[in-house]
Amino acid sequence: MSHLILHHYPSSPFSEKIRLALGYKQLAWKSVIIPSVMPKPDVVALTGGYRKTPFLQIGADIYCDSALICDVLEHEQPEPVLYPPHLKGVARVFAQWADTTLFWAAMAYNLQPKGAAVLFAQLPAEAAQVFAADRRAMSGNMQRHRPEDATAAYRSYLRRIAHMVEEHDFLFGTEPCVADFATYHPLWFTRQCVPLMSEIFAATPAVLEWMDRMAALGHGRMERFSAQDAITVAAGMDPLPLVGDVFQDEHGIPLGSQVTIAAETFGTEPTEGELVAATRTRYTLRRTDPRAGTVHVHFPRIGYALRAVAG
Template sequence: MTKLILHHYPASPFAEKIRRVLGFKNLAWKSVIIPSVAPKPDVVALTGGYRKTPILQIGADIYCDTALICHVLEHEQPEPVLFPPHLKGVARVFAQWADTTLFWAAMAYNLQPRGAAEMFARLPPEAAKAFAEDRREMSAGTLRLRPADATAAYRSYLRRIAHMVEEHDFLFGAEPCVADFATYHPLWFTRVCTPAMAGIFEPVPAVVEWMDRIAALDGGRMEKFSAQDAITVAANAEPAPLLDDVFQDEHGIPLGSPVTVAAESFGQEPTAGELVAATRTRYTLRRTDPRAGTVHVHFPRIGYVLRKAEQ
């Protein structure tokens, strides 16, 4: 029985990252299409507040952030590997750069007026306005590159990526790793969602050829699923037993405390719950929702802020 449920929408670049990983690992998964903008009541029923895209659901366990989702999928299906032993450190560091610095440069370039107009050309004007307002709210406090600076940075990053894939089929050798999928998704957005901006790839044909190799890794098996059915799955399940990892207390907050977890920057909506795990790599909160029942919501440590809840 297919147990992986991905909550996503087609034009989400971070969702495309995970869709490519699912294909690479030839995993079966259920697809729940969610709104691209708030309100997202079905998402919040599972997460308690977090509303970035995508989220991965396995029963009553909800995994937030693609960095953590990649580790979960590696555990579910160890082969082919996302984190090769000889590349574990460099692949993680490179992926973090791609998910942050490269991503924001690419998106500031992509969503210049010409790209944004193309992206929303088939939608009513109110859809573009709603998207802009939603992302403005989610970006409060986030430093955004100006278009000219983003263009210069993106061109430089593409040249550096080209130098890597001129030597190998993938970034670090003959096989892809997590760094490839993290690097791919903002470039995919340029090419697929805002093709009017894709001329930036003309000086780097090796990058386009590498993207084609990533796109060809499409062995996953997708089944459509409804949001209500996904919530029912959670309500009828129990969270999986927690891994027997050592409690790592950096905040002076004991397990069992009421806490919140929120992203450091973009999309800072907090999730509140009971802290039931704080390991080297993740936080886990237990929370109960009238529709979804008791769930465990998991976040990576890197990029997220843990706070004791105000009483």
């Protein structure tokens, strides 16, 4: 039985990034479907406040953000690689661009009124309003593209991606790397979730061919699992031991301090707990929940803010 538990929902683009990475590595995993909007009591029981999708659970360890999840999957199953040695730097930089700049241009294009109408066509009328209100709450003061600007930017980005995949099967060569998975998921949302909007691919057929190659990687070996069962797993286990150099101080906040960690831009709800690690690449909080027991919640450093809780 797999010990990887992915908490996600079908139309979540960042979840598709991870589902496809699981397929690339041919991993077995358990699937917990979570709500797309708040409230998310089962999610918060495990994460302590983080409510973005997806997150990965391994026993009593909770890994937030798809960038960190990719690192964890690489550790779990080193072959085939997401971070080829000769591309390690450029692949990470490109993936960060795709997860931010490309993603927000694509989603502003995808969810303009005619795209949103397709997405919510089979749902009750109030579903679109609830979703919009939820995402406004997550956005805070974040600057959003106007649809016209997003369309122009998305077209330009697709042309640039096309230039890359006209030369190779994948962005940087004959095999996919983390940059391919990060680039694919907002385009997948256009093609699969709001197909009316996929006319934008007409000028870049090479992008569609690359997307077909990516989709063929599949989703690995998935087993359905309930949220309550996932919480029971966490409650019945101890977090994994922390190994190596667990403290690189950049904030003057010592281990053992009560802190919050929150995303810097979208989905800024904080998670509070005891800081038990601050490595070169990630933070780890220990927290206890009445249902989930003691868990370690892990965040990447990049894109997240660490703050001490006032005494």
